[in-house]
Amino acid sequence: MKVVVLGAGVIGVTHAYYLAKAGHEVTVIDRQAAAAMETSHANAGQISPGYSAPWAAPGIPVKAMKWLTQKHAPLKLHPQMDITMWKWMVQMLANCSEAAYAVNKERMMRLAEYSRDCFIDLRAELGIRYNDRQQGTLQMFRTEQQVAASKKDIEVLERCNVPYEVLDMDACIAKEPALARVRNKFVGGLRLPGDETGDCFEFTQKLATLTEGLGVKYLFNTDIKALQQRDGRISAVQTSQGAIEADAFVVAMGSYSPFLLADVGVKVPVYPVKGYSLTVPITNADAAPVSTVMDETYKVAITRFEDRIRVAGTAELSGYNLELREPRRETIAMVVSDVFPDGGDVSQAEFWTGLRPMTPDGTPIVGKTGIANLFINTGHGTLGWTMSCGSGKLLADIISQTKTDIDPTGLDVTRYPQ
Ligand SMILES: Cc1cc2nc3c(=O)[nH]c(=O)nc-3n(C[C@H](O)[C@H](O)[C@H](O)COP(=O)(O)OP(=O)(O)OC[C@H]3O[C@@H](n4cnc5c(N)ncnc54)[C@H](O)[C@@H]3O)c2cc1C
16 A cells, blocks of 8 residues: 655654555655654653653642742743644643543553564664663652652552662662762652663664665655545645655644644644753763653753763743743753763753644544544654654554554544544
């Protein structure tokens, strides 16, 4: 079957890999000159099934009110005259109940755990390397109050059979020796040994090259404009290079997916939640992290690549604006300098921003639509790389009409009113 994948971020490229492996003739279209040039470009570098949880959680509305008044808060709101944003926020608040959280968390864990297994298989099969490390992630607590609050997360980890380690400061330092320099700032940590780390951009680019070897064609520098319908099906996608016909179409355009889909009557409540990162050259490897260290106070993740430190965080609601705001840089620079003061040269860091394609319930949208040959793979929010392989393989199986390895119930767009 001829399948066109719209979008060459980590979601589109991993999906193209599984489609090509299943024997389909695949074309991937993107407006950028190469793969992973938008949100998949410089994320926090975590493959973290253990932390797959919706942001919409009990207690979040109260925390959010407090964060809005703090200088270095993890959440920033730039009120817009944008009805979509306000509707999305209302939907998100409606998902903060215990009951909704349990449903959403189960869906995300189902997909993320599966994705981790797909990742391991893909890596073994292709021998692909991407500054990857398999050394877990460590969430660091500055207060006993945070340690006490983590007990709720631990209950969830136990229910989902996710391995974890509760560590005192000596044990944290044994895993992350550079923390010895700042031991008085923290009281302990929670480690998820099954999590992995790496450079999502390098992963996606290398995978795109490997998929070309499987026959996948990439049409870069090509704007996707509209889907053309005929007899209740999608007949072609209209692009800046002309119309492209296929048997099936997959929308994987991240935060921009809703516009294209709305034109053919498919409503997806995906909204951009902006995040920022700094990529810092390492000046003293012994003073840098070994894997990912997350500072719970600021919700900032600090990840080790070979010769760089990636530090990322902030959830900003400000529409599709890609402005690099200096106060956000100050916050993440402050955190990396506080936790790993001698690790890198922050003055030489690259500053970046990306728009997380977020659903109000945290779960991505993966599956069929009401139009027989139109499929969606988007809305992966904070954990798109983590869930990429699982989403890609699941949807490839759905398109190929073969038995899926996991239950797809609750993952497609039918969970929202159409
Ligand atoms: C600061 C930050 C930190 C993060 N940290 C992590 C992490 O540690 N682990 C993790 O798993 N996830 C993380 N994420 C989330 C993850 O990066 C995203 O979920 C993921 O990159 C989304 O991938 P995507 O392919 O859906 O979107 P994108 O990468 O944005 O890809 C969409 C593609 O569609 C193309 N496109 C859009 N519109 C058009 C058009 N009209 N015409 C042509 N092409 C178009 C774009 O050019 C783009 O290439 C983080 C995100 C941010 C912002």
